[in-house]
């Protein structure tokens with residue numbers, strides 16, 4: 336069986352072709368800020384990113400012939416984890432999505448390309464809106480604003496399963512805290528295979544990150560909204576996109592920040608250390624969800640490549656549980672395996688309503 340995998344991220348479009356479990360192509364196309372700035376909205380990048388996928392296949396001489404195309408799912412309504420067939424309700428929700436993120440393009444491109452091939456199916460799996468929260472985790476101090484989770488469900492689950500396999504046990508038998516350290520930072524509590532708590536890494540809660548504000552002081556935010564200094568869209572960008580390290584230091588690139596620190600930039604050190612401090616606090620809070628009985632803490636995502644960040648994080652969190660580091664992400668393989676499992680009847684194909 337042949338699977339095309341499409342993972343549009345904030346700074347890249349990742350593509351893979353699998354023949355059963357074997358990868359035939361893995362391609363990471365990076366996008367510069369200037370290149371993407373030409374598109375007023377993320378949805379406007381649709382043709383650009385779709386054509387990049389087609390060009391990558393053409394340049395590798397891979398025939399356009401697939402049993403399924405799977406995209407990293409978008410910011411839909413909250414849904415349980417798993418594989419979903421792309422349908423009209425999903426496409427309509429994505430076109431009218433309240434939240435902007437490049438992953439919204441995943442199901443749109445998968446759907447459009449699948450229509451070119453009779454019998455080819457379009458799927459998404461474990462999108463960022465996967466919601467398996469316990470009821471108690473859903474309640475905030477205002478009934479007007481129940482908790483929403485937006486997190487790296489796909490990669491966190493793939494890494495948690497990889498860890499379980501390495502430990503010769505089952506994901507469903509473990510109690511884990513998983514932290515994805517990327518453009519956004521998510522911390523989730525996985526209790527026996529269910530993510531019972533997770534932050535909103537996009538525009539809500541948790542530690543600040545390379546490009547997100549994380550939890551903010553609510554009163555000050557309201558005052559800023561009414562200050563007349565910013566439009567609605569500008570303020571949203573100051574929460575998601577131009578926030579966190581980008582706002583403080585003008586870059587989201589950790590190696591650049593570390594070079595500044597090594598060159599004696601005390602402000603850069605203060606900001607990066609503050610980000611690490613906030614991540615550690617979020618992980619500490621997650622440990623209370625498990626009553627302190629955590630089998631392991633897994634750190635993953637691009638920033639997990641950074642010794643500076645990981646060594647300082649470990650200093651603060653190692654007392655909770657053993658810490659394992661999985662730099663980067665496993666999203667392409669996770670998507671491919673989800674599509675294969677669905678086609679083979681090994682995984683249920685859920686219907687988005």
Ligand SMILES: Nc1ncnc2c1ncn2[C@@H]1O[C@H](COP(=O)(O)OP(=O)(O)O)[C@@H](O)[C@H]1O
Nearest residue numbers: 344517518519545587588589636637638640641
């Ligand atoms: N080798 C590396 N060393 C340190 N930081 C890195 C490295 N590679 C990527 N990063 C950082 O990881 C972040 C992006 O993480 P990634 O998981 O690729 O993104 P996302 O989760 O947004 O898709 C950026 O802040 C980037 O600077």
Ligand SMILES: CCCC(=O)OP(=O)(O)O
Nearest residue numbers: 463486487517518519536
């Ligand atoms: C939308 C999923 C959570 C997130 O923040 O993803 P990125 O880090 O890839 O932007």
